[in-house]
Amino acid sequence: MTFLRDAAFFLLLSAAHWWLHWAFPMGGLAPNLLFAAALSCAVLGGPVRGIAMPFLFGLYADILGAGLAGSWALIYTLIGYAIQVMKRHFDLSSPFSQAAAGVILSLLSLAAYQSAYMIIGGVSPLPLRAMLLEPLISALTVPAVYAAARRVCGRPSR
Amino acid sequence: MNREKDPSNYALAFFAVVSFLLLVFPSTPLVHSARLLFGYSLYPVLQGARLDYRLRNVPDNVARLVRTDQENLRLGARLKEADLAAGRAAHLEAENARLAAMISLSRDGHWRGAWARVISKSPRDWFGTVFIDKGSDHGVRAHATVLALSGGRPVLAGRVFEVYPGFSKVMLVTSELSSVICRLKGSGHEGMLEGRGSRRLRLGYLQEKAVPQDGEEIVTSAGGLLFPPGIPVATVSGPGERDASMNLFNAAAEPAVEPDSLQEVYVVNRDFPAEIRRYSEETP
Numbered sequence: 001m002t003f004l005r006d007a008a009f010f011l012l013l014s015a016a017h018w019w020l021h022w023a024f025p026m027g028g029l030a031p032n033l034l035f036a037a038a039l040s041c042a043v044l045g046g047p048v049r050g051i052a053m054p055f056l057f058g059l060y061a062d063i064l065g066a067g068l069a070g071s072w073a074l075i076y077t078l079i080g081y082a083i084q085v086m087k088r089h090f091d092l093s094s095p096f097s098q099a100a101a102g103v104i105l106s107l108l109s110l111a112a113y114q115s116a117y118m119i120i121g122g123v124s125p126l127p128l129r130a131m132l133l134e135p136l137i138s139a140l141t142v143p144a145v146y147a148a149a150r151r152v153c154g155r156p157s158r
Numbered sequence: 159m160n161r162e163k164d165p166s167n168y169a170l171a172f173f174a175v176v177s178f179l180l181l182v183f184p185s186t187p188l189v190h191s192a193r194l195l196f197g198y199s200l201y202p203v204l205q206g207a208r209l210d211y212r213l214r215n216v217p218d219n220v221a222r223l224v225r226t227d228q229e230n231l232r233l234g235a236r237l238k239e240a241d242l243a244a245g246r247a248a249h250l251e252a253e254n255a256r257l258a259a260m261i262s263l264s265r266d267g268h269w270r271g272a273w274a275r276v277i278s279k280s281p282r283d284w285f286g287t288v289f290i291d292k293g294s295d296h297g298v299r300a301h302a303t304v305l306a307l308s309g310g311r312p313v314l315a316g317r318v319f320e321v322y323p324g325f326s327k328v329m330l331v332t333s334e335l336s337s338v339i340c341r342l343k344g345s346g347h348e349g350m351l352e353g354r355g356s357r358r359l360r361l362g363y364l365q366e367k368a369v370p371q372d373g374e375e376i377v378t379s380a381g382g383l384l385f386p387p388g389i390p391v392a393t394v395s396g397p398g399e400r401d402a403s404m405n406l407f408n409a410a411a412e413p414a415v416e417p418d419s420l421q422e423v424y425v426v427n428r429d430f431p432a433e434i435r436r437y438s439e440e441t442p
Contacts, residue, residue, distance in 0.1 A: 069186040073173070081166060085166075
């Protein structure tokens with residue numbers, strides 16, 4: 001049942017993310033539902049599920065994006081692992097802590113993606129506007145997606 | 159729990175290795191190609207900058223496939239336009255041929271008049287009348303002879319029945335109200351060609367000596383006054399029948415021009431004799 005719920009949540013969020021970016025791009029700054037979903041699943045899931053789901057969301061982001069295949073998958077895997085570590089020290093079940101984690105991890109993920117590209121190709125794939133605004137948008141998005149993930153995937157597991 | 163045996167460490171190692179493998183191996187072109195082809199099969203309308211954006215980071219062979227399909231779509235649209243243009247050209251060519259024949263008719267100088275287009279027909283009077291786009295403003299007068307081209311020669315189509323400023327009503331020779339004094343071109347015998355409200359005409363009042371032959375041409379007679387003489391009107395299509403009461407013969411005939419194929423007609427401006435002119439002015 002958990003697997004089916006996770007699969008349903010993955011499909012739902014993937015479709016919603018694609019539709020949101022296709023229909024309402026808002027200058028390339030539509031809410032990054034994949035990031036929010038990866039973070040929420042990492043908070044809700046156990047040690048394996050909490051990393052596998054971010055990896056899958058990262059893989060989907062790679063498929064949708066124009067960058068190197070595997071880059072977002074790696075970054076989201078690291079986010080999942082970071083959440084697993086953070087969960088032991090912080091309570092991530094409150095909206096404020098989720099928003100704070102969203103800001104920090106979004107910024108870190110964008111920086112990692114940007115750095116990797118700068119190192120490999122010497123070009124910057126992300127505009128400064130995205131670097132500055134996406135973490136804030138993600139901070140607002142994560143609590144809402146977390147609430148949805150909790151309804152679909154169930155209670156958090158340690 | 160022992161940190162070394164934490165399942166999240168194994169999960170991290172596994173998924174990180176998978177991600178690295180994806181990064182190391184040339185999977186990006188495959189992923190982008192699959193995404194492009196999947197998306198393109200769902201929504202194959204990409205043009206200009208959007209197409210270029212979608213084709214970036216995609217291998218050349220896949221890009222060529224998509225560009226070829228785009229070109230194919232464009233060429234298909236142009237082919238449809240070309241088909242339409244060819245259809246229009248064929249129509250114009252046919253019209254040009256008809257008009258060229260008409261111009262030669264005008265140049266012959268036999269008649270003075272004007273060309274007019276058939277603009278309307280009434281389904282209730284299919285073989286009776288048609289409307290043309292010339293009227294009194296263009297010099298058309300009542301009872302004017304209306305000619306049409308059939309086989310490159312002028313034949314009688316009917317006469318102007320009603321005249322309005324911008325258009326006129328033409329009574330066809332096939333109308334039930336139409337009667338034209340004609341003669342058999344071969345024997346010279348005169349008769350009255352009457353419309354029957356169909357493709358069939360009836361040549362009546364033929365004398366006993368007149369033996370109409372199938373296919374014999376019937377032309378307007380000088381005795382008709384309304385129409386210039388010698389204009390083909392119809393051909394004999396059936397044997398003669400005796401009119402028992404008057405000891406006269408009838409013959410079936412077919413009009414020289416199909417009434418349902420009229421598109422352009424030539425309205426002849428003739429100066430009728432004074433008596434006929436007076437009659438024309440009195441009866442519209």
